[in-house]
Amino acid sequence: MTWSRSHIIALVIGGLLIPVLLIVHLLIGDLDVSLSDVFSSLGNSGSTGYQIIWEFRFPRVVMAAIVGACLSVAGLLMQTLFNNPLAGPYVLGINSGSSLLVALTTMTGFTVFQSDVGNIFSALVGAFLFGLVILVFARWIKSTISLLLVGLMLGSFTSAFIALMQSKADLQSLKSFTMWSLGSLQNVALDQLPIILLTFIIGLIIAALIVKPLNNLVLGESHTKLIGYNVKQLRIVIIAITAVFTGLVTAFCGPISFVGLAVPNILRIALKTQNHGVLLIGTVVFGASFVMICDLIIRLSSDLIHIPINVLTALIGAPVVVAILIKKLA
């Protein structure tokens, strides 16, 4: 697949955006700090500067980048697997698994793991559980469209179940679940970052290893089989990466929608390519930048209004996708 000069320039720009946004995030906030404060506070773990910069701002901005990258890569993989631009990490119902278990934990008191991180664990277990259900279906069902429908049904079924729980829940737990479902990047502690980062990097390496079959999958499963790939195995790998990435994000930050749908579509249209080498790097850098920018807006406007991340990603993403689709179809 062709790597044109414009692709490389776009990826380099996207790659440079990440450190710039990272630094801006560390410097800006209720308490503005200088670049020298950032480095000097690093050696002084007891100071207020350290707490603000490294314990509060740093995990949040890194998480914003990981959320954006994970959801965008998961969206890209789903859209390629299902040959459908409307596919996303949520369509398969993987996210519904997280929501179901978190709803159970917050509204009925049922929990898979009794601790302060009950919600995180519930969301992770839910995502993996539903990921496993989809994997089992993927072994039986040959058609990706049927599999997509199974995912949608799983989501609808779960939503109905959650709605039932909401109708019976008391006000406090209902509020608690609603807050979780709005999404937040603030729930990650510094010591949780290494394991999150490691999971993300392993998933990304596996995704990079399947770039060549992904390029073939663009032409459909039948073609991919004709060119000699084991399509069933490929589907399992793609769904596994999606489950891990979606589960990771949902567990720590709640169900953040729209990023997985918007970023890969915008990128494909902007770069005019199906080269999954370009698209994979692009979804990582622009997905990360997108959520980092969203979070920057949230932080800068926090004095005026508290905007949940899930609300902002949809508010920005939806009109952009519609505008692009209109332009493309016109």
Next chain:
Amino acid sequence: MIRLDNISIGYAQSLLTTGSIELQSGNVYILIGKNGAGKTTLFKSIIGQTSLISGAIQIDSAPLTSLTTKEIASKIAFVPANFPPVDYMRVKDFIALGRSLHTNFFGHLSNKDEGQIQNIMKLLGILDLKDAFVTDLSDGQRQLVSIAKALAQDTETIILDEPLAYLDYSNRRSLLEKLENLAENQNKCILFSSHDIEISNPDKHQFLLIDPVKNEINHFATSTGKEIIQICFPKN
């Protein structure tokens, strides 16, 4: 070499049967039959995408069922009747996907791969389309691009489902000549389906004719247009 040993093909029930048929390299075989007679099903059976009801298929003396999808792809390239709907893919990238079996882990094209793709595009007269998006092509151009991808796969056998369907008369003749040259000069085994009896040439082609009465496929080393009509399209 592909050998069909008394196969019965179909889905819930048998659609067609054959006796023992051998398809040899260096020949062009035309599969002729009515609409819905089972031509595509036969092709899908040969490439291992549809199971046989009975009988066996051998490819280079190995049973088809013992071959992996990769081994089948290294021996047979298939050009489906429909072009896949795909945005933002340039002609050269589309054809390059046919080299997937030969390229490295990341799909990087070597100079040899690039050269081969270039030669194939020259052979089919589509070199000037190399940077065009496949969505901007006419049906006939897409057909040629699909065939180029199959040629890039570099297999001994190429099976084409209705390759002449979207082409005008001169392009049909020209493509047919190219397929004949591939069989003759590169010792390929070419098998394709067609409704177009006029294009058949008893001196250059062999025939697999589908008899709709007996539901069988029979191999004829040579046949005239009149015989083809009698066998494949009998009056009720």
